[in-house]
Amino acid sequence: MRIAFYGSSLLSSYWNGAATYYRGLLRDLAARGHQITFYEPDAFDRQKHRDIDPPDWAEVRVYPATAEALREVVAEAARADVVVKASGVGVFDDELITGVMAAARPDAIRIFWDVDAPATLAEIRPVPDHALRRTLPSLDLVLTYGGGPPVIAAYEELGARRCVPIYNALDPETHHPVPADDRFRADLSFLGNRLPDREARVEQFFLDAAARLPERRFLIGGNGWDSKPMPANVRHLGHVYTRDHNAFNTSSLAVLNIARDSMAATGYSPATRVFEAAGAGACLITDAWVGLELFLTEGEEVLVARDGADVAEHLRTLTPERARAIGEAALRRVLREHTYARRGAEVDALLRQQSALRASRVPA
Incomplete structure (x- = not known):
């Protein structure tokens, strides 16, 4: 599947604790045959503190943090089979969640991926008209990197169809024992x-x-x-x-x-x-x-x-x-x-289940 992933940064962990999580999961999904485009804004000096070069397993689109550039990357959601908006992008979060989900094709799978569920829930609970709360009922999945039963219940109460934790994990190719320094x-x-x-x-x-x-x-x-x-x-x-x-x-x-x-x-x-x-x-x-x-x-x-x-x-x-x-x-x-291969298998299964469910709803 072609996945359009709108997140904080894949290339830099600078003020971006989700970087390792994104890398481990998306690299595994790419190995399973998914084609990934990761959209990240040029913001918070992250591009000056890159940890990795653009990988061969994902296309990375770094865009200026401007309204014009935002419109361009939002429009590209229409090319994808799976559209993912992650929490904590840091710029244009509200515009991204409403924009990319509106731009997505009718048959695309729509996902909000929350990498800080407690903070997100604290933000949206008291605001009935919050952009994410308005969008939740139209999404196929909410995935979170933690939170367990309390977070699942909270998202379902706010209108999510389905919430599934995809926990942090280990990528043994990048994190492993080395000699002391x-x-x-x-x-x-x-x-x-x-x-x-x-x-x-x-x-x-x-x-x-x-x-x-x-x-x-x-x-x-x-x-x-x-x-x-x-x-x-x-x-x-x-x-x-x-x-x-x-x-x-x-x-x-x-x-x-x-x-x-x-x-x-x-x-x-x-x-x-x-x-x-x-x-x-x-x-x-x-x-x-x-x-x-x-x-x-x-x-x-x-x-x-x-x-x-x-x-x-x-x-x-x-x-x-x-x-x-x-x-x-x-x-x-x-x-x-607890490896990203295990977590990637969970996400791959969810995507295939959701795709089959959508196909079953298409009139013959």
Whole structure:
């Protein structure tokens, strides 16, 4: 099928946590025979911070963030068998959801793909005339990269015909064990951009643990932290390109995952970094959230903390041997159950089911 995918960016992970998710899923769908065109705006300096060159498995159309360019890329939706509008494009989101779905052929499959369902639902619930809410009943599918039963129920209450979670996963070709790198050596590392609904939890789980263990080394990567006061034993790296994620994850005793407020409250929302760290064979410490057991087993494949004191205690008692055993167990689990090949198969099956359903409705 020809898929027109309107998202934030395939080429750059700069202020764009969905990049790895897009790459893993769309590359697998391309391997299954789908022809993908990814439309991304030239915005937020992402094109100046590309992580990858345009791939051979998708055509990437980078368009200026102008109304004229928007009209051109919207019109191209009419060529596709599947039209996808993702959340969080960042510019012209309302115009894109209404425009591309209106431009789509009558027989095209229409999908809204939500890469931050808690934030999207919080935005559209109080606004009955929101562009997405108006469009939901006409869509064939809402796909989300997390959220589980609460998100499914919320979308169906708002008029979605069907909502299916397609969770984050591992692409073992891009994220895998590598030798440690001195640039990223620490006792605990955390990678994530500074965002309003994450900062307090970073203070609670990461900075508090660092303050409790002044003799240990802590490393934080991601945009926005340069102006944040931190304990003296915390080193800040700034943006870490995806090409360095494997070394970042393998070079510390343990890696920390901290969900944003909304993701933690909703549950069933493993971040990309969970699978990247597990795929590298790293020992992962994560904050607690509902649904974690669907992905990793506490105490065997992941360590779970309820606050900074728990994080500090894990580090005090964690030996290199146990860290290695936990990381190896996590790697085995994600390779077995949580790869983008598995997720791609789910999406491919959904598209084929939807196509057959549409065909059955066409009068003879």
